[in-house]
Amino acid sequence: MKIKLAGLVADSIVDGPGFRFTIFTQGCPHHCEGCHNPQTHDFSGGRYADCDKIIEKIQKNKLTSGVTFSGGEPFCQSEACAYTAKKLKELNYHLMAFTGYEFEQLIAMSDKDKFIMEFLNCLDIVIDGKFDLTRRSLELKYKGSSNQRTIDVRESLKQGRAVEIEI
């Protein structure tokens, strides 16, 4: 399975709790004004990488406790992300994803794309919503603007509504 990447970052402490490995996917349809990663927007940019090779790379650093899917828009590559996340969950990593979609949109989209739900089922946390420059704040943990939510995915899927959590 291949995933289209904008980049990989090891030993990140800014993309979620603990020592994390961050997978930046290439391609984003949201075009939020003030986006920090505009180079990740172009779906024809980036490079393909083998998901199993990325997983091997992640396992090399024993201090890594979590993996974050960022972008770009990870849910635009739902099949590759679901494949990778499933394997990482079996290895007990804490999994998190950033998405410009709102949680409710993802649930609606999952009717037509089963990999969205497969991906969600592996995730612990989703930070959802587009970056809103008018609501930007530097005080927010891991988030860029106050409209974005930190969502407990398991609890949200259980309750059928977005359940927010502090991390």
Ligand code: SF4
């Ligand atoms: S969703 Fe993220 S990567 Fe995409 S435009 Fe918005 S801030 Fe940038």
